[in-house]
Amino acid sequence: MKFLKFFSKKNYSSNLRGNKKPKFPKELSLLPLRNSVMFPNTATSIVVGREKTLKQINDAEKNREIIGVVAQKDETIENPTYEDIYKVGTASSILRISRLSENNITVTIQGLKRFKIKRIIREEPYFTALVEYIDEKENKDVETDALFLGLKDLASKAASLSKNIPGELVQMIQSISSPATLADLVASNLTISVKEKQKLLETFDIKTRLRLVSLHINRELQALEIAEKIRSDVVGNVTKAQREFYLKEQLKAIKKELGESDEDNDIAELEKKIKDAEMPEEALQEAKKELNRLSKMHPSSAEYTVSRTYIEWLTDLPWNRYTEDNLDLDNVKQILDEDHFNLEKPKKRIIEYLAVRKLKPQKKGPILCFAGPPGVGKTSLGRSIARALGRKFIRVSLGGVRDEAEIRGHRKTYVGAMPGRIIQGIKRAGAKNPVFMLDEIDKLGTDFRGDPSSALLEVLDPEQNFAFSDHYLNVSFDLSQVMFIATANVLESIPPVLLDRMEVLSIPGYSEEEKTMIAKKHIIPKQIEEHGIKSDDIEFEDSAIVQIIRDYTRESGLRNLEREIATICRMTAVNKAKGENKKTVITANDIHKYLGAKKFFSETALRITRPGIATGLSWTPSGGEIIFIEASKMPGKGNLILTGQLGDVMKESAQAALTFIRSQAEIFGIDEKFYEKSEIHIHVPAGAIPKDGPSAGITIFTALLSLLTGKKVKKDIAMTGEITLRGTVLPVGGIKEKVLAAKRAGIKTIILPLLNKKDVEELPKEHIKDIEFFYIQSIDEAVGKSFEEEINLPMQKSIYV
């Protein structure tokens, strides 16, 4: 049943006129209204669909009967019982019935008089009740008049303000002369709950009813006035800005409702970040421009994210953030000494560098490059410099970088574009003046994607790097305060233009004694700390450290030593965590318990078991190494077979050695025709690693001579040097590393070209302790020294003249 309410002059006046006085029977059929209250002197339309009610309306119409309209307490109830209806209602007459279809009619009813239900007489086919009518007496006193006029006034105002009330109602209100009628008419139009309306229906005293209705209408009038004010404010003289604000607020509300992100907050946040970033003018303009673009984009678009990330990059960079340098040189020296054993040369150079900076801050210092095998402390020295200066430390590996964009970034129009490694590093550092380590600068590559070294050149050049341009940022960044330090294993593969800009400090590697000292002073305390144990929990005897160095590592640096010591510390930590409290003393005899079987053996003793093998010294990027050159002979037609991935230079030097032996066969006491009946095979293990260079010349010669004379080479002798076809010995490189490698391998004598003597003399004393150096100018000088049994050299001096 749908409820419609209306006022029409006709309905209203028909009642006023009261053409035909209705008769009020004692029994009334009851018509429950779901969501409204029927008042006397008002008319209303209801749509009837229920069969029960249809029958009731039909019966009432047929018999011209009055019906009792009552309100339902709960509008959701479909079939109300007696308990579900209010007990005061309005006797009403049917004015008109419009039949839309058989089962769907609209009935217009007119409220006539209040009644009270005394009791229910019948429940079927519809409720019929015995009722008592309420006769309303209107006292014409001053108070009633005043209330009546007041209500009239309020009602007229409310009617003129409300859009929902037809205009005629205002005139109608003015023409009403009965206070009770006015109160009921206004009451039925109030926008209040059914319960409150019912209360007004049940207020039989006219004065009280007038007062209550006045109260309600007054409240409604206030609400209407406020709404009107807001409306006129908004529609009236709003300026453009206000209008925009208003619209934006509405848009925000709509977006919130749709669950979209609050992009305004985002923009405001970025705006603040831009303000706080202290950018130079160029970057500031760029950031603002981008923010302006961003504010016009839809937050869920891909472009929005790209643009936002770009602004964030700009704002996150330390445009104007520095750390204060600590240029107290004594303090710097103390920190460098604390962190690193020895390394006097690099340390001294660093102090000089800082001294100049202190006296002349504007002077652009050179770029330092630490060169040496892995694990000799290049990185940790850089870290230590940063600590001493109070600067941030950043390390960026350049190994395998082939693309210029890796250094300088991709333009931001590329999908997934990012700034290059330099700018990324600066962001991570969070300061404009970090110590910036460019690791493995010797492993830079070049290919079709551009030359990264030219971009690096700009980074490292003090004349240019105050305005380094990264493609992604698109604005320049000042790198002039950064202290760049490069590291490299090999200098030869550093692009010459870069090498030219750098000052190289070599760190060649450590001897066994130095390693022992470093382990005791630095590595062991560091590992103890890192594993959460105390120096009271573990002690390494010196002999144990030496044992680890000899049997478990073979390196120039300290990486493996550190790893093995870490393994032992870890095991001690496990024991301690289990509750064991006694101190663990690590002795040489215990080592295998912790580290398993020996990893390295003194190979020289094992390898040199027969004639045809000689020990050489080679240089690799990871330090010096000893190599064993093996020669073998078999029947054949004089071929020379070379295996072990030898490079051209090495192959040629093998040819040269063989030619020289053949030319001097008689002198060496070798059958001159050996070459006709046999083939010679020279192999250099490890076969999988490519080798090259001329420095194996004298070793190949010695191996061949041993093979052909059948005399063994001494076990504890190693050699390096290039030979010419005529037996002259030429100097070679990498002496420091080679000497250290020989020492590690337990070599007692090293044969070197005479011209390398100066290199040996430059080495620290402890590196050459216990080693005999034997310098030669021609190969025959080596022959007397290298073999276990003497080789017959009757015409020694004439060999090479």
Ligand code: ADP
């Ligand atoms: P690199 O960068 O040369 O490969 P690292 O800096 O990584 O070598 O050094 C490896 C380890 O050896 C580090 O733990 C470092 O502290 C230690 N180390 C190297 N040289 C020294 C030294 N002279 N004094 C103390 N510790 C050192």
